[in-house]
Amino acid sequence: MKKQLLELIICPHCLPLEHSLVADIIQEQGGDIETGALKCPHCAALFPIVEGVALLDPHAVDSQRALNKYETDEVVSSYLWSHFGELLGDEQASQAYRTWAELMRPQGGVALDVGGAVGRFTFEMSTRCDFAVGIDTSQAFVRAARQLMRERSMVASLKDEGLLRREVTIRLPDDWRSDRVDFVVANALALPFRKKSISLFSSLNLVDKVPSPIQHLWEMNRVTRDEHAQFLLSDPFSWSVEAAPVEEWLGGKADGRHAGKGLANVAQLLAEGQGQLAPAWQVDEPGSVWWKIRTHSNHYELIRSCFVHANR
Ligand SMILES: C[S@@+](CC[C@H](N)C(=O)[O-])C[C@H]1O[C@@H](n2cnc3c(N)ncnc32)[C@H](O)[C@@H]1O
Numbered sequence: 001m002k003k004q005l006l007e008l009i010i011c012p013h014c015l016p017l018e019h020s021l022v023a024d025i026i027q028e029q030g031g032d033i034e035t036g037a038l039k040c041p042h043c044a045a046l047f048p049i050v051e052g053v054a055l056l057d058p059h060a061v062d063s064q065r066a067l068n069k070y071e072t073d074e075v076v077s078s079y080l081w082s083h084f085g086e087l088l089g090d091e092q093a094s095q096a097y098r099t100w101a102e103l104m105r106p107q108g109g110v111a112l113d114v115g116g117a118v119g120r121f122t123f124e125m126s127t128r129c130d131f132a133v134g135i136d137t138s139q140a141f142v143r144a145a146r147q148l149m150r151e152r153s154m155v156a157s158l159k160d161e162g163l164l165r166r167e168v169t170i171r172l173p174d175d176w177r178s179d180r181v182d183f184v185v186a187n188a189l190a191l192p193f194r195k196k197s198i199s200l201f202s203s204l205n206l207v208d209k210v211p212s213p214i215q216h217l218w219e220m221n222r223v224t225r226d227e228h229a230q231f232l233l234s235d236p237f238s239w240s241v242e243a244a245p246v247e248e249w250l251g252g253k254a255d256g257r258h259a260g261k262g263l264a265n266v267a268q269l270l271a272e273g274q275g276q277l278a279p280a281w282q283v284d285e286p287g288s289v290w291w292k293i294r295t296h297s298n299h300y301e302l303i304r305s306c307f308v309h310a311n312r
Pocket residue numbers: 070082114115116117118135136137138141186187188189203204205206209210
């Protein structure tokens with residue numbers, strides 16, 4: 001974790017109180033803490049930094065990591081293709097990340113890409129703001145994103161068919177700035193960031209994956225600025241009881257709280273700006289983009305991700 005992040009992050013255990021973390025650095029390289037720990041002087045929580053990756057998810061349970069599909073080599077490889085297939089000149093690659101990036105106006109300040117996986121959108125945001133942070137609960141994703149940040153290229157092994165694999169080299173374009181990004185393991189529902197500290201906030205294909213979608217929106221709203229802020233949410237709204245109980249869904253049901261469709265409900269919640277979503281957001285016309293995940297050479301998942309962009 002880059003030392004400059006120390007100014008931004010706070011203890012996620014102590015929220016909504018804001019307590020800075022103190023770094024105990026064992027090994028560092030050019031301003032990047034390689035090994036060490038972050039300690040909260042208030043609650044005494046200790047967050048390790050292992051191989052450059054800061055582990056700031058207060059809800060992480062080590063025994064559940066093995067069950068998380070986003071920690072597997074197979075899914076890391078799938079997301080490397082999804083995020084960077086365009087750079088490989090792959091004719092099947094999706095243009096979704098470029099379309100989402102074009103929705104964000106360049107603006108000073110810090111961008112936060114929540115559930116950012118292997119980093120494509122965070123790198124895109126490094127061209128549109130002063131500094132961009134990608135967070136994800138998957139250590140494997142954050143490790144891959146940081147490897148790209150540090151080395152600017154990576155050999156990825158893509159599944160071809162059965163046991164056959166194909167190696168490709170991902171090279172980052174020069175305008176995606178390694179000096180303007182960092183990636184940490186953290187949780188969308190307990191963001192280790194100060195209130196009103198973020199100018200650009202993105203949540204791509206995440207809201208239907210968290211156990212409390214409304215808490216995700218509240219956390220987004222806590223950390224974003226009251227003015228000169230933008231929020232981009234895009235999602236297929238594939239609600240499932242595996243991710244969250246039906247009562248928590250922000251759409252996809254005929255009755256009860258948040259009945260109707262997810263995209264319209266999220267847009268309405270932002271525009272109303274009530275309670276923990278105040279002050280209200282100005283919501284642009286919603287849209288959608290085709291997003292693609294690759295399993296192997298002959299198998300892709302095509303997903304309509306519906307987006308809403310808002311500013312205030
Ligand atoms: C469907 S993927 C989308 C990844 C990326 N945003 C994109 O659109 O390519 C969902 C991502 O959210 C992450 N994730 C799931 N729950 C999370 C949480 N509570 N906080 C942060 N990230 C989370 C997963 O590890 C995964 O990287």
